[in-house]
Amino acid sequence: MRILVIGQGGREHALVWKLKQDPRIKEIFVAPGNGGTAGIATNVPVEVDDIKGLVNLCIQEGINLVVPAPELPLTLGIVDACRDAGIACFGPDAYAAKLEGSKSFAKDVMYAAGVPTAEFGAFDNYDDAVAYVKAKGAPIVIKADGLAAGKGVVVAMNMTEALGALEEIMVGNIFKDSGSKVVIEEMMEGEEVSCLAFCDGERALLLPSAQDHKRVYDDDKGPNTGGMGAYSPMPLVLENRHQEILDLIFKPVLEHLKKEGHPFKGILYAGLMLTKSGIKVVEFNVRFGDPECQPLLMRLEDNLLDLMSSCIKGALYKDKINVSDDVSVGIVIAAEGYPGSYKKGMEIKGITEAEKLADNKLKVFHSGTKLENGVLSSTGGRVLCVTALAPSLDEAIKLGYQGVSCIDMPYSQYRTDIGAKGIKNQK
Structure with missing residues (x-):
């Protein structure tokens, strides 16, 4: 089997790493990829918004399955284009992808489906x-x-x-x-949690909960970023709340989109707020989150290809996703100055040393990197995600930061409190 993964971040490296473990997969291409995917797959210079170029690449290379990781190709209709070309593609069509592409569309769907969310107004x-x-x-x-x-x-x-x-x-x-156009909402107070599910158009299977850290600095200070770290599971949303979340959030949305003639297939990500008056949706994404993907895939024990294929066919083949009982923590190393202006081209060392700390329990996923003439250097704001797996949250945090301490990259920054909210909530 030959697979194309679309994207160039840490999430994409994690997806390739997980898929690479399946002996049925003969070759994986990544468009455009990064320094990490270059070592385990074939990077190809096609950008994520070049839908025609991506489909042509699939035809040229005999691709059997396309996995679009970022939101942009999904909202631009990569699933529709692949379907027209007779190529399997894991994700929602362009209409359903508007759940992420337009916040006002997502709000309208929530209201129509009776899903709890913040009061809002939309204005152009x-x-x-x-x-x-x-x-x-x-x-x-x-x-x-x-x-x-x-x-x-x-x-x-x-x-x-x-x-x-x-x-x-x-x-x-x-x-x-x-x-x-803007959406203006009442501010909801509470703990945020990320809940992701594999969806086949009718059914949803929840992955373990995760908690992202959006702000750039410790104690949730500074501007929002793409995410500075995550851990799984989040203590306030363990498996005993999965059915509640499925009934309240996922099932109504899937039923609504199916009635609209656009059944949702792929990963549906619900960013939830645990308020005093109950669970409410902050936003929807239509793909794996980054950095949530990295800790989640470290814990996933089921075969990723089988889960994706069953979603595309509209027939999830099981009732529960099997994951490790261990806790996973991902810590993002970013360029100094991110999410504002930052330097690029810094040489990165120490990844091999970090991964030797714990065989199969610590993995450094690449985001903004390139490998050129044997030298690894930075190309983006978020550069690496050091991801650790351990029996407890305390141990996972400790191992993750041990890994971070091995990394040598000038002009870098990272939060020192990833997972601290989880420790607090455990108590």
């Missing part, structure tokens, strides 16, 4: 948005409607911040077309 007119914010007051949440690489959300604690965010997004055009 700046003056109307300002009037709504003034009427509601602060704190309030301002979101760019379209894709913004995880950075299009502002939690405004006062009116100055709220109006400033609206001006930047709708007048300053910092997110381009993605900010031509």
